Amino acid sequence: MKIKFIDIEAGKLISIIHEKDAKELGIFPLDRIELINPKTKRKIITVADITDSIVKEKEIGLFKDVSKSLGLKKKTEINVTPVSIPESVKFIKKKMDGNSLNEKEIQKIVEDLSNNHLSQIEASAFVSAVYINGFNLQETIAMTKALVEGGKKLNLNKKFVVDKHSIGGINGRATMIIVPIVACNELFIPKTSSRSITSASGTADSMEVLTKVELSLKKIKKITQKIGGVIAWGGSLELAPGDDKIIEIEHPLNLDPPGQVIASVMAKKVSVGTKYLVIDIPVGEHTKVKTKENAENIAKKFLEVSKEMKIKTEVLLTDGTKANGPAFGAALEAKHAMEILEGKVFDNLAQKSCQLAGALFELTGKTKKGKGYEKAVELLKNGKALKKMQEIIKAQGGKIISSKQIKLSSKKIEIKANKSGKIERIDLTALKEIARTSGAPADKKAGLLLKVEEDDIIKKGQIVFEIHGTNERKLKVAEEKAIKNNPIKLGNVIIEKIQ
């Protein structure tokens, strides 16, 4: 068929054929066709879109992604043949029918996902089936292995490669405190973090306020080997790329099948060579995991998969009902983390960070059982963790090495209490939403800074939080949202009414 170049990147492997040719070839919309460049013999499988207008008969429309990958430049003829549905679709159907998948079947699904051989319909059916029917332990392990297999790996050649992972907290950058603490006690922590998806900031967003986070795997290796730690963005490293495809499906549906989440996390840890791991599961109404029972179930599975993958793991259930420090937003959270490292604050975020770091010290035998927390606090208080953090920032190419250097927004709105009372509850989800409305996470200076805590007794007119941001309109909308949704709930002062 003759090529018609379409000067657009579709982001997916799609080709467009005329409905008459589709009928001739027996192709229905979304069926697959294989295209072969007869000169170079390069092949590619694309999904067929069918039209009666974009291309003529005997013509095939190729988006940039496709023509590039076939190495086509000039108008030439290519061979087009229908291909049958990939074998993995049969395995997806098997999972939908309530059966377990074996290692080979899961491997084939991940392979086809990674190579864009599955359509969104098929990929969504897979994720839905895993969500509805669940993964058993063997399947979770197989999925972990399959995800690792398809991606790049980091090999530090060190004995004490450690990592930490938090599942669905609301705010607070524990990672920025834990990494320097453990890195100055002979542990190696090549931490890859995500940017925010639903919160006001992700670790990568906050770290980026201080230094570069888009590092190559080579650079991550070099820095970690030299100074013990790194805090990089994990997004472009191609560790477990099949996982990225799965997340693409999970995000719009807001799904997180536990078996898949565990496999995703563990695959990334295996890929960076983790040997000791602490996992933090904040439990509370505002976090991903709402009940202790649910958290214990997830923890158990993490431990089982860890055992299989030869990672020594400890899971800590933490209190997710309270904010981890007062800051929501990239710069505000970065500043707060630096203040903890500088010894200016020691709040629940500092405490939690030391507990997680301490757990790693005990897991690796760097301290005796029961002495890890103490050691972590010592490294924080004696300034060694701060010094290590400054080394890390510089090694990654940055210059902001103290909390004072972090520039906050010149514009802010103060929200004051409209009556007096005792603060009974702070709605963290509402705070997060206000921070996002103010411009976080894209606007690094946007966010929210709490000025009160639960159980505080406040007076009418007292500032309860500040909203930061650089865009006046967004600040205004955030203010309106703050007033409307009032996230600071005062206890009822009237206990009884007697008439």
Add this chain to the structure above:
Amino acid sequence: MKIKFIDIEAGKLISIIHEKDAKELGIFPLDRIELINPKTKRKIITVADITDSIVKEKEIGLFKDVSKSLGLKKKTEINVTPVSIPESVKFIKKKMDGNSLNEKEIQKIVEDLSNNHLSQIEASAFVSAVYINGFNLQETIAMTKALVEGGKKLNLNKKFVVDKHSIGGINGRATMIIVPIVACNELFIPKTSSRSITSASGTADSMEVLTKVELSLKKIKKITQKIGGVIAWGGSLELAPGDDKIIEIEHPLNLDPPGQVIASVMAKKVSVGTKYLVIDIPVGEHTKVKTKENAENIAKKFLEVSKEMKIKTEVLLTDGTKANGPAFGAALEAKHAMEILEGKVFDNLAQKSCQLAGALFELTGKTKKGKGYEKAVELLKNGKALKKMQEIIKAQGGKIISSKQIKLSSKKIEIKANKSGKIERIDLTALKEIARTSGAPADKKAGLLLKVEEDDIIKKGQIVFEIHGTNERKLKVAEEKAIKNNPIKLGNVIIEKIQ
């Protein structure tokens, strides 16, 4: 944002924005954005594709479908706002979590599906959830109603509006025999049929050999009122359009959740005003429904939904193990149906057709119980059904009114037996595949004609079937497939071997 027109129909409502704007707006790939034409105030919700190359910052790329529906021609500015996920996604999640949906929730899902407000990921999650978790009776009824509500309707103002439906047979055009039989006995049958999806021909494909099948709803009404029957293609009539979206998802996954299939069939029947209905479920290893038990289950649900929708229904389980006549392919099957109407043949297809027509006579009270089949055979044998079929063909605009007028392919390949023996089994699926390889259903003259039946005793060299088609290359490939897969299985002549 400024518009960049993209001169392509995407077939879906998609717009393209720059990744910096996406970040600013807090939009992730596949999130929804609402576009508003500030002049006309026309609004549309599209799915956002994110790029760093196709459009510049502050620019939005609109495919033809989108710019048309916003009524945009000149380069102008439009307003873009992120919109939250449609409410129906919550209901899809509810179904995924194993809960039942109520009428309103199902209605909202169908509405959003019909209006293209759900992405393929979401639509696939819904169909997968229905497949895995099933629909209860209330949900099936609600789905039927929701599908009807969103589509056009046919109102004949007649008491005896009847219909028939077959689920997943392999070949044979019973509809082309039943419609004229019932139409010449005071029943009204506005039959809408499909084209082939996986078989060698669909009723619409075969009928199109004789006459036009793409008729307007108005014309279908007029013809049926005047002469009692019509055989049209149902595809473009917008009866239950939500159903077409669901089928788009089901097809690539080869899914047919029973609850959904029942709702789809019943919705189309309600839409055309059916009051009496016979459903034919062929049971056999080559048909959709493999076991009698499964067929009985489906039948029971059909009857329950029918009762709710006030349709008097009878379900007949028929023998799906044997071919319905010897023909596979549009023209061959049309010719065979005409030969039955002309009284030249009376085989199992003729018999089955008379049984289904007879069931409608008994359901409507046009004959006494037990006399329907007799009456149908009478109308077939006395030539009245043929005369009615000729009226229908002419009314639809066609001229081919006898089997002799049907032109078959001048090219055919005869397949001969390579040994003698008794035919034990004929592999219908293999025959269908050979027919499709020869060019069916796109090539109306392509297909396969059986020359033998099960239990026939044949000699080596005897013709067992012919392969028809207009494309020499395809005929050749079909012949190779026929020889390789040999669909005519001879019984073992040696019963015992004594040594």
